[in-house]
Amino acid sequence: MTTALERNLDELGIHGAVAHFNLNAPKLYEAALRLGEGTLALEGPLVVHTAPHTGRSPKDRFIVLDDATKDAVWWGGFNTAIAPDVFDRLYERVTASLRGAELFVQDLYAGTDERYRLPVRFVQEMAYHSLFVRNMFVRPDDAELRSFRPQWTVLNVPSFRADPQRDGVGSGTFILVNFTRKIVLIGGTKYAGENKKAIFGVLNFLLPAQGVMPMHCSANMGKDGDVALFFGLSGTGKTTLSADPERLLIGDDEHGWSDEGVFNFEGGCYAKVIGLNAEAEPAIYATTRRFGTVLENVVLKPDGTPDLNDGSLTENTRSAYPIEFIDNIVPEGRGGHPKNVVFLTADAYGVLPPIARLTREQMMYQFISGFTAKIPGTEQGVVEPQPTFSTCFGAPFMPRHPGEYAALLAKRVEESGAKVWLVNTGWTGGKYGAGRRMSIAHTRALLRAALSGALDDVAFEKEPFFDLEIPTSVPGVPSEVLRPRDTWADQGEYDRTATKLAGMFRNNFKRFADGVAPEVTACMPNHG
Known part of the structure; x- marks a missing residue:
């Protein structure tokens, strides 16, 4: 029948x-x-190769x-x-x-x-x-x-x-x-x-x-129920930083924000696993060694175990697993209204500060801009840092005008009283090739200070190129790290690089100006 x-x-x-x-x-x-x-790997995951499309x-x-x-x-x-x-x-x-x-x-x-x-x-x-x-x-x-x-x-x-x-x-x-x-x-x-x-x-x-704000972001919750959102493109640390052992994971990629709070769109995680190791990310690493996980484009060693350091098929190797494979989660996949919203960027130019507090208008401007940077080696022909502006931190999946999403996010932030932060997980002391990658220990210290409220009573100062508010001190982070210009040996070169990046921001935003409020457009950098 x-x-x-x-x-x-x-x-x-x-x-x-x-x-x-x-x-x-x-x-x-x-x-x-x-x-x-596919192939059954040692310890249980199903390994599949998707060439020629590996993304x-x-x-x-x-x-x-x-x-x-x-x-x-x-x-x-x-x-x-x-x-x-x-x-x-x-x-x-x-x-x-x-x-x-x-x-x-x-x-x-x-x-x-x-x-x-x-x-x-x-x-x-x-x-x-x-x-x-x-x-x-x-x-x-x-x-x-x-x-x-x-x-x-x-x-x-x-x-x-x-x-x-x-x-x-x-x-x-x-x-x-x-x-x-x-x-x-x-x-x-x-x-x-x-x-x-x-x-x-x-x-x-x-x-x-x-009335629901859809978001390309991860979300986690503190032990007191405080929710934080992490927006960011690939390579900015969205999955890594939201999988904080001191906080509970709501979800790692896609969420909605309604009148009642935040909810996960998904019941699983799709983590990038190139270079993943058991010491730095034990929870995600463990998922690559168990039955039920799908590993995409991961190379197997001769003994049948996944080689997470082999990017010969693609740097975009992935692990897809049910969220319950992670112990430290919110099982129902929902939380209250966020207290903090974090925009993650990996600035390979070494210009943006490691953390900055955003005004409402700056939040909308940065959200619509969706900036990060590709580094040399990520794609054929990329020999120096290249800017990537992906509006709303997810341009390929956003059918409506970016200004519509930005206005809805601003409404949610205003109603909840959430603080909004821009966090640079990219380079400091110079651009890619001259400077160094931001210390993940410093980034975690900055985030924990922001999420815990430790920055509420700290003095802030403005940097000159993007008018961003930078804290003058953060526990566990050297003060000179907070001011990106001070980390460069050649501060004149910093000024030239910052002017160049500011010009890229201005040129990118011109296509959105007709759909956003003038006060948001006014947040474009004065330089460049």
Whole structure:
């Protein structure tokens, strides 16, 4: 007898497929190994390789332009329009290719808060993808599963490559989001991160209309219940710094901030593991040595153990695991209103201070700017530090105008009374190649001082280039470290480098000026 769940695949236009519904981790391991999708490493993790795609493909992401999106999406940048009929034709071609195929289906929630969670059905060609989303999203209990009715569907078929001329897309890879049909269609890439970021983008579009601020940030909680948020792009220390042994982890990547407080979008973590070691990050390291974890693009040693120092496949090696693999967590994935909001940047120019307190307008300016810097060696052709401005610290997943998100964040900060900090985890004493990386011990001391309230009664002074307020003293941190100019042997070179970086900030922000308040635009650096 055909079940209600199976009938829903027919409603998706998928006929004659062999579908496995809501398999658990052991069953998905069996399927992935049977299908040759991965390797079982010593101690239990499933290791998969995703070449040629070892990261996301933001240039292959499209949003259907229709009545639901034409006036609400900020078109341009990463938000590229595609016509409804183009989506429909490609969708029909993909579903037709699945007749007789073996598929893996997971019914999951995006969001730990029942008031705002999104029921999503993931229909996937690869068993490993099914295990990935089962790790990454919130699993319904048995009662919830019996009554589960998906509002959105993600259909992911890596083996299907589009024909750009025939299908109207840019390459063989495609990530198409249709807000009217409530479908995400993915093909041409095995990289599992596309699943989670696609749904993050959907939530980023839907939740602001409900008054919820969607955020690309980690979150943790002190023993007294005080919540802190950590925004930051890859390489800034977002996962590392939020996994503080003295605090409880709410989540490591994606959250919403509602009238009631903060809630995790996910039920798992997707940690970058290149160079990870047991001494510095024991909790995350332990997840790479256990059954149920998915390791992406990690090289195995001859004895079958993961070599986390080998970046020969990619520097973007990842571990995807359920959040309960970490002991020090908030099990319900929710917390109250934050007392502190931290913007993390890895400034490879060595200009920005290790910590600065932001005004409301500066907060909005820095949030919209979303600055960090690539260092030489991270990408082919990068031979000196290069600025990266990713608005809202997550540009590829933000469908609305950045000013809309910044205003909603400012509203939440004002209502909660949260303090906002800019923390530079990058370079000091000179730019990359001349200076040194900021001491993680100093960064942790700065953060603990900020989060504990130890900086509330400290004097602050302004630096001249970005008008940022810098504390004059912090327990456990040498005072000269707090003033970046004082750490440079050649202070004239510091001034020239700071002027150059300030000019980059000004040029970047020009494209947002029409959508933000004048007082925010006024926070652009005076130099440059």
